[in-house]
Amino acid sequence: MRILYLTQYFNLPDQAGASRHYQFARAWTEAGHEVELLTGNVNYKTGASIPCDFGRTYSLEDHPEGFRIRRLWCFSRFRGSFRKRLLFFGTFAANAGAVGTFVRKPDIVFASSTPLTVGVPGAYLARRFRVPFVFELRDLWPEAAVAAGVMRSAAWEARTRRLAADLYRRADHLVAVTEGIRDGILSYGVPPEKVTLVPNGVDHWMVPESFRDHNPLAQFAGRFVCLYVGAHGIWNDLGTLVDAAAAMRDDPSVAFVFVGDGDHRPVLERRAREEKLSNVHFLGALPKQDAFAAICHADVGLIAASAHEHNRQTLPNKIFDYMAAAVPVVVAAGEGEMAELLRLSGGGFLTPAGDGPALAREIQRLRSLPAREREETGAR
Secondary structure: OEEEEEEOOOOOOOOOOOOHHHHHHHHHHHOOOEEEEEEEOEOOOOOOEOOOOEOOOEEEEEOOOOOEEEEEOOOOOOOOOHHHHHHHHHHHHHHHHHHHOOOOOOOEEEEEEOOHHHHHHHHHHHHHHOOOEEEEEOOOOOHHHHHOOOOOOHHHHHHHHHHHHHHHHHOOEEEEOOHHHHHHHHOOOOOHHHEEEOOOOOOHHHOOHHHHHOOOOHHHOOOEEEEEEOOOOHHHOHHHHHHHHHHOOOOOOEEEEEEOOOOOHHHHHHHHHHOOOOOEEEEEOOOHHHHHHHHHOOOEEEEEOOOOHHHHHOOOHHHHHHHHOOOOEEEEOOOOHHHHHHHHHOOEEEEOOOOHHHHHHHHHHHHHOOHHHHHHHHHO
C-alpha cells in the first residue's frame, strides 16, 4: 500500500522532538508499505529551519530506512504571537496541498494533527486522488488552544470548531491518541465506529542498552537528578517545577534539569537567575537519542499540567519515555488519564496541580526511599 503521510512536525532520532511519526513511518515501511511524508522544514522545538532545495519550496530526502521525506517551506518565526503561529500553520497547509498534487498517487492519505490545519490539505489531497482519508488527532482544537491561553477570541474559537467538525465529517476514519480526545471527537456527533484509539508509546528499539553508556547528565554526577524532558510552553506549567526547586534550594545535592525548548523557556531562565536558583539547569533541546540517554541517567522524571479541565485527557509521550527507561515518575497535575496511568502501573506518584512545595515534598520522600525500592517503582 502507498501511504501519503502529512504531518507538520517530523523528527528523526538525531533531532529534537517527539518520535511518534518516525515510529509510524518506520513500522509501516518495515511492514512492506511505501511511505511518503509531507512535513515542515521547521523544528517546532528549536525553531531551526532546514533549507529547501527546489525553488526554495521543499527539499527531498530518501531515508535509508526506506521512506521518502519532502520537507516543505514554512514561515519560521512563529514564536511570540497567535498571528505568527497562524502564518506558520497556514504556509505549511498551503504548500502541502500544492506539492502533494505532484506526488505519485497514494492508496491512502494519513494526516496527523496538531495543528488542526494539517487536516485541510489531507482532506483536499484525498479527494483529489479519490482515496480514503484518515485523520489523527494528537490534541483537540480549539479546546487545547483555549486551555493554553493561545486562542482568546470567541470568533476564532467558533471558526476553529466549524473547521474541526468539517474535517471530522470528511475523514473516512479518525485516530485518537487518548480516551479524552476520542470522547471529544465523539462529542461532535461522530459515530463511535469511525474512531480508533492508538495511544502514544515507546518501541523497545528506541531505548537500547547502549544509551546507558552515554550520559548527557555527567556534569550532575553524585547529585539526585530531577529531570523534565519536553516542550517549554506556558501550557506545560513548568513554573510549578521551578517552585519545587525553590522549595529545595538549600539542598545542593539535588538538581532540577530541564531538557527542551519553547516560548516560555526565557521566562523560566530569567526567574531562575533572579531568584538565584543554583539547583535549576536548562540544557536546551537535545536530539531524541540524547534525550533518551539523559532519561536513563535521571533519578526521577517530572511532569506538570495545570488543573484546567482540558488536561484531564492529557497523556504526553514523555510519561512513556520515562517509564520505558525505568525511571520513577512524579506528576504535578489534577485527576485524569495521567493519574489513572500512574495508579494502574505503580510507576510513579501524583501531587496536586500547581503546588510546587507539595511536589518538592514528594521528591524528598522518593529520594529517602532505598535505591532498590526506587528502582522497583521505575521498573513497574
